[in-house]
Amino acid sequence: MSWVTIIWSMTASACLTMGALNLLVWSKQRTAWANLLFSVAAFGAAAFAYFELSMLRAQTPAEYGAALRWGHVAIWFMAVSVVVFLRLYLHAGRLWLAWAACGLRTLALLLNFMSGQNINYLEIDSLIQIPLFGESVAIAHGVHNPYTWVPQASSFLTLVFGVDATITVWRRGEHRKALVVGGGLVLFQVIAFAESLLVIRGIVRAPITLSLPFLGLVIAMGYELSREVLSAAQTARELRESEARMSLAVGAANLGLWIRDFTRNEIWASDKWRRLFDFAPSEHLTFDRVLQRVHPEDREVVERVMAEAKAGTGRYEMDFRLSLPNGEVRWIASRGGVEFDAEGKALRARGVSRDITANKKSEQESRLLRQEIAHAGRVSLMGQLASALAHEISQPLGAILRNAEAADLFMQHASPDLDEIRAILADIRADDKRAGMVIDRMRALLKRNELNARPLAVDEFVADVVSLTQADALARRVKLNADISSGLPRVWGDRVHLQQVLLNLIVNGMDALEGSSRPDRQIDVAARLNDARMVEIAVTDTGRGIPVDALPRVFDPFYTTKPAGMGIGLSVSRTIIEAHGGRIWADNDPRGGATFRFTLPLAEEAPPS
Amino acid sequence: MSGGTPVVHIVDDDAAFLVAVARLLKAAGYAVRMYPSAAELLTNLGDDAGCVVADLRMPGMDGLDLQGVLSRETNSLPVIFLTGEGDIPTTVKAMRQGAEDFLTKRGPKEDLFAAVDRALARDARQREERAQLRLLHGRFGTLTAREREVLRHVVAGRLNKQIAADLGISERMVKLHRTAITTKLQVRSVAELTRLVQAAGLFV
Numbered sequence: 001m002s003w004v005t006i007i008w009s010m011t012a013s014a015c016l017t018m019g020a021l022n023l024l025v026w027s028k029q030r031t032a033w034a035n036l037l038f039s040v041a042a043f044g045a046a047a048f049a050y051f052e053l054s055m056l057r058a059q060t061p062a063e064y065g066a067a068l069r070w071g072h073v074a075i076w077f078m079a080v081s082v083v084v085f086l087r088l089y090l091h092a093g094r095l096w097l098a099w100a101a102c103g104l105r106t107l108a109l110l111l112n113f114m115s116g117q118n119i120n121y122l123e124i125d126s127l128i129q130i131p132l133f134g135e136s137v138a139i140a141h142g143v144h145n146p147y148t149w150v151p152q153a154s155s156f157l158t159l160v161f162g163v164d165a166t167i168t169v170w171r172r173g174e175h176r177k178a179l180v181v182g183g184g185l186v187l188f189q190v191i192a193f194a195e196s197l198l199v200i201r202g203i204v205r206a207p208i209t210l211s212l213p214f215l216g217l218v219i220a221m222g223y224e225l226s227r228e229v230l231s232a233a234q235t236a237r238e239l240r241e242s243e244a245r246m247s248l249a250v251g252a253a254n255l256g257l258w259i260r261d262f263t264r265n266e267i268w269a270s271d272k273w274r275r276l277f278d279f280a281p282s283e284h285l286t287f288d289r290v291l292q293r294v295h296p297e298d299r300e301v302v303e304r305v306m307a308e309a310k311a312g313t314g315r316y317e318m319d320f321r322l323s324l325p326n327g328e329v330r331w332i333a334s335r336g337g338v339e340f341d342a343e344g345k346a347l348r349a350r351g352v353s354r355d356i357t358a359n360k361k362s363e364q365e366s367r368l369l370r371q372e373i374a375h376a377g378r379v380s381l382m383g384q385l386a387s388a389l390a391h392e393i394s395q396p397l398g399a400i401l402r403n404a405e406a407a408d409l410f411m412q413h414a415s416p417d418l419d420e421i422r423a424i425l426a427d428i429r430a431d432d433k434r435a436g437m438v439i440d441r442m443r444a445l446l447k448r449n450e451l452n453a454r455p456l457a458v459d460e461f462v463a464d465v466v467s468l469t470q471a472d473a474l475a476r477r478v479k480l481n482a483d484i485s486s487g488l489p490r491v492w493g494d495r496v497h498l499q500q501v502l503l504n505l506i507v508n509g510m511d512a513l514e515g516s517s518r519p520d521r522q523i524d525v526a527a528r529l530n531d532a533r534m535v536e537i538a539v540t541d542t543g544r545g546i547p548v549d550a551l552p553r554v555f556d557p558f559y560t561t562k563p564a565g566m567g568i569g570l571s572v573s574r575t576i577i578e579a580h581g582g583r584i585w586a587d588n589d590p591r592g593g594a595t596f597r598f599t600l601p602l603a604e605e606a607p608p609s
Numbered sequence: 610m611s612g613g614t615p616v617v618h619i620v621d622d623d624a625a626f627l628v629a630v631a632r633l634l635k636a637a638g639y640a641v642r643m644y645p646s647a648a649e650l651l652t653n654l655g656d657d658a659g660c661v662v663a664d665l666r667m668p669g670m671d672g673l674d675l676q677g678v679l680s681r682e683t684n685s686l687p688v689i690f691l692t693g694e695g696d697i698p699t700t701v702k703a704m705r706q707g708a709e710d711f712l713t714k715r716g717p718k719e720d721l722f723a724a725v726d727r728a729l730a731r732d733a734r735q736r737e738e739r740a741q742l743r744l745l746h747g748r749f750g751t752l753t754a755r756e757r758e759v760l761r762h763v764v765a766g767r768l769n770k771q772i773a774a775d776l777g778i779s780e781r782m783v784k785l786h787r788t789a790i791t792t793k794l795q796v797r798s799v800a801e802l803t804r805l806v807q808a809a810g811l812f813v
Contacts (some may be wrong), residue, residue, distance in 0.1 A: 091777045342754050394693035395623045398714035402629035405718045409636035424632065431625050586660055 003133035008053040011215045015046035015052060018222045024227070038225060042218050049211035056137040056207055064140050069118035071581035072151070076109045078214065085221065086165055090177065092166030097353055104154035108147070116145040120200045130205055139207050145198070152196055159189035177224065184220030188213045206363035256353040259436060260287065262346050263311070269439065276332065276355055278324045295321035295329065309338050310346045313555075329362040392438040396431035403428050440515040453494050453580065455603035458527050458535055459484040462494055463504045465523065469510075479512050479522035488527060491535050491600040493580050498600070501573040501584075505539040505596045508569065512543030513595060534582065534599040541595075545588040554586055573598075615729050616659035620644045620675065622667045627715065630662065630721075632690070637722055647675035656684040658736055660709065660728035661720075665692040676706055683771070686737070687728040689721075745809040751793050759786040763802045 019042030026036040051071035058064035080102050087098050108119050116122035124142035131137075166182025191213040196203040250257060256273025260266070267285035274281055277293050283374050287306075294302050298320040309316035317335040324330060336351025405423045466482045473480040502525075509523040523541045530536045546554060550561055555574040577584040577598045584598035617639045621627040623775045624645065640659075644650040647663065647670035661679065665672040676688045687709035704711060709731060710724035752760065755776075762772040769787070773780040796802045 087777075092774075093777075094779060095782075098777065172774070265632075390693070394714060395626055398693070399623070399625040399629040400716050402626070402633045402718070406629065406632035406636045409633070415635075420632075427625060427628065431629075434625070 002135060004056055004135060004137060005053070007133070008049050008056070010212065011211050012046040012049035012053075012105060014215060015049065015211075015218055019043040019046065022222075022225065025225075034085055034089045034460060035225060037081045037088065038218075038221050040081040041078050041085060041221070041371035043083065044074045045211055045214045045218055047071075047074035048078065048214070052208060052211050055140075055412045056132070058127060058138045061127055061140065061142065064127055065117035065121065065124050065139060068120060068140070069112060072109055072112045072119060075151075075210075076105055079105045079154065079158060082185065082217070086162065086181065090165050090169050090181060093161050093171075097157055097161040097164065101154050101157035104157060108151035108154055108479075110257070111145075111150060115147055117142075119145055119151055120148055120201070123506045128205070130207070132207060137207050139199075144202075148196075148200060152193065154191060155196060159186065159193060162186045162189055170408045181224050188217040238330075247263045250352070251384050254354060258351055258353065260349045262348060273353055276325075276330070276353055278475055279356075293322050293324065295323040297321070306349070309336075310349065310498075313336050314340070316351075319360075328356075330355060331357040341379075341462075352404060393435050396435040396438070399431045400428050400435075403431070451571060453492055455490040456493050456495055456498070457486075457490050458488045458525055458537070458600075459486045460494070461499060462502065462525055462527065462537070465499050465506065469503065469506050473523070475508060476510050477521060478513050479520075480506070481522060482525040484525070484527045488529060488535060490603040492603045493600055494576075497576045498580070501598065502537070502575050503540070504569040504573050508541055508596070509541035509594075512541050516543055518542060530599065534601055536597055536599045538595055538597045540589055540593055542589075542591070542593040545592060545594045546586060551586060551588075555584065613657060615732065616640045616641045616642050616657055616658060617725055618642050618644065618650055618654070618661045618727075619663075620647055620661065620667070620672075621664040622646060626727070633718060633721070634662075634725065637718075639725065641794070646670070647672070647678075650675070651678060651682075652680070654684065654686075656733055658729070659686055659723060660732055661686050661688045662725070662730050663688055663690060665690045673702065673706065676708060680706070687731050687735075689724045689728055689744075726802050742809065745805065749809055752790060756786050756790050756793075759783060759789050760802070760806070763787065763790070765807050773794060 006516075019039040022035040022039040022042065026032050026039065029035075048071055050315070051067045051074060054067035055064050055071070058067060083098050083101055087093055087095070109530035117124055117516050120144050121140060122143040124140045126141050127138040128141050129136040130139055162182060162185040166178045166186060169182055170178040179444070192210055195206075195208065195210060199206050199208055251272070254272070256270055256276045258267060258269040258273050261268075265286065267287065267290065269277075269279070269285060271281055274283070277290065279285065279289075279293075290298055291303065302318065302320050305316050315337045319331060319333050322330040322332055332353050333356045334351055334353045336349060338349045339347045340348050403424045407421050410421055410424075458492045462482055462484050466480060470480060506523060506525070513523070518540050523539065525539055526536070527535055527537045546561070554561075555570045574584050577600075579599050582599040586594060586596045589595050617634055619627060619631050619634070619641060620812045621630070624737070627643050627645065631643050632751065634641050642653075644653070645646070647667060650661065650663075663672040663675055670678075672688070672690050672692075676690075679685055679688060689710045690708055691712055691714050693714055709728040712720055712724060740774060749757075758776060759772060764773060767775070769783045771778050791797065791802065793804060794802065796805055
């Protein structure tokens with residue numbers, strides 16, 4: 001049994017195995033350059049172990065010389081790949097040192113084939129047998145090559161490079177990396193350097209056994225790389241976990257996901273997203289096809305927002321409509337971001353989409369309701385008419401003013417353009433006529449202000465008004481109760497006018513509660529059939545009530561107790577109720593608020609003529 | 610880019626008022642252009658300097674919508690609103706969105722002229738700023754990826770030695786990169802460089 005054969009063969013096979021493993025890693029992941037370099041170094045070490053064994057077993061000086069000579073090819077691969085590995089893996093070490101070490105090593109390889117038997121010996125004259133592990137092995141004796149300093153200098157520079165890189169990495173705080181990889185290299189280089197000095201120069205009589213310490217370095221590097229593989233496995237596990245959490249959240253939030261790859265012009269989308277946009281699960285998606293789903297009126301905006309995000313803003317957020325093949329319109333809220341490469345070129349966009357049709361609908365409804373309430377706030381007919389009049393008339397008046405001013409300025413010019421001024425005067429006349437027509441129209445409208453009375457269900461018309469004011473009441477923290485029996489007989493009245501009266505009373509009640517800190521800020525609307533066979537509707541608030549001296553005057557025109565009131569609402573209400581043949585009055589509630597009541601005749605009784 | 614005489618773009622759905630305001634501004638020496646609707650203005654708007662005088666209430670796209678769209682355009686002209694009767698919530702909203710001014714239709718003409726002058730001045734200023742920013746971005750665009758990386762470290766106040774260690778390059782290379790950066794960006798000091806980076810809105 002030869003120990004030498006066993007040890008060197010095992011060293012070579014260990015190196016081969018680790019090299020093969022890392023080559024496999026690189027072949028799966030082509031950016032893992034560290035693994036490729038590692039495998040080159042390991043294969044180099046395996047090859048050198050073979051050449052070393054050949055040298056130990058050499059029978060003639062020629063055999064020894066040839067093995068040493070070809071061994072330098074393996075050394076070149078080992079040395080260069082280790083330097084580059086360090087540089088790539090540690091991101092440290094001075095670049096010029098790396099270049100110098102590799103350059104000298106290459107020079108050494110050239111000289112190795114061009115001068116003498118090899119770079120170490122000009123000529124090997126004899127082999128000396130010395131004992132090793134109980135058998136005899138060969139070492140060389142001969143004339144040294146004068147260029148032997150070249151590979152030695154390269155080894156020295158590699159050592160310096162390694163020390164420098166190790167220090168940088170250590171200072172960076174990556175102590176383990178510095179110790180294992182940097183330390184491993186430095187130790188190996190010291191041994192290699194010492195061996196080449198002592199053995200090659202014949203100071204010590206020992207065989208060249210570089211591959212053994214190099215195996216140590218290979219193990220150190222392999223240990224470090226395998227840590228990365230382990231941590232990658234850990235990351236993969238965490239990634240799966242986070243993906244599971246993500247899809248849970250996405251599912252719960254009803255979000256559709258999509259990713260658009262700009263370079264390949266492809267879109268990936270989750271099933272949920274495909275359902276939102278009405279695409280089949282296997283349908284091929286392009287941006288144009290997605291755009292076809294967007295409502296024609298929103299298409300331009302969507303395109304522009306996406307283009308802007310791609311061009312630089314990086315983020316986008318928008319609401320738009322889809323117009324689906326079945327004619328359905330769907331509101332989508334979409335947000336996302338664009339990923340750029342180092343040169344600022346857009347790589348891919350990611351986003352989430354959500355169906356917000358229901359939100360949009362309720363938003364629209366509440367906006368409509370608010371508008372109606374704001375509108376109804378200016379309750380009196382006169383007020384509405386006055387505001388409409390002012391708006392209609394301010395246009396022609398504004399035009400007249402601007403025309404007159406323009407004419408004034410033109411007249412100040414050195415040679416006034418009389419045609420222009422004539423045109424201005426004609427326009428002024430036309431605008432004056434327009435304003436006159438607006439006033440005539442309003443006048444006609446005022447005249448036509450007659451009752452359009454018919455039988456009305458009390459519970460229905462009260463419910464209409466209550467639903468109209470409910471949101472306002474909520475915003476003003478007022479509880480609005482209406483409990484009207486559907487069994488009441490129908491009344492005779494003009495629905496629109498009566499709604500205005502009730503609305504006015506409720507809004508007044510809320511105004512009365514303004515500033516009240518009572519916990520029971522509320523308004524009750526009630527209705528009953530009174531002894532005179534009329535329906536009596538009462539609106540009661542929990543405010544401070546009406547001052548006794550003001551009670552008889554609240555229905556007078558232009559009388560008001562409100563800071564911003566006009567004194568019109570109640571007087572118009574009285575006009576309307578009396579026109580219906582009813583009565584309206586106010587009194588204070590014993591509990592401390594005010595009650596407004598009005599009566600209306602029943603529909604089955606003879607209507608007022 | 611453009612230059613030339615700034616144009617006052619007037620938008621009003623009321624043809625009579627539109628013509629009257631245009632006449633008044635023309636008589637006062639402004640170059641004017643008229644549009645019957647906001648959409649018409651948006652389709653015909655070039656990149657000339659100027660400002661917009663718009664009616665607040667218009668059918669279809671109203672004044673506030675117009676302002677919203679304009680503010681996202683590359684040529685985001687300042688907007689002056691005209692309104693029949695100014696109600697407070699609308700005024701507040703318009704001013705929040707960056708309206709240059711808010712005038713009633715029958716207010717003094719001097720107010721209108723003053724507002725137009727202010728709007729044109731603001732447009733000129735913004736135009737200048739945008740041009741400046743484009744110039745800066747152009748210069749930054751000439752930097753290589755490595756130079757950008759070095760620049761990021763320099764403006765973070767790091768020393769050459771630290772940068773060299775961080776990037777794994779020699780101190781001499783850092784110095785070379787710095788020289789290239791200052792030459793390309795036409796600056797002399799780190800302070801100036803930092804100011805420039807901030808102005809261009811980089812690394813934020």
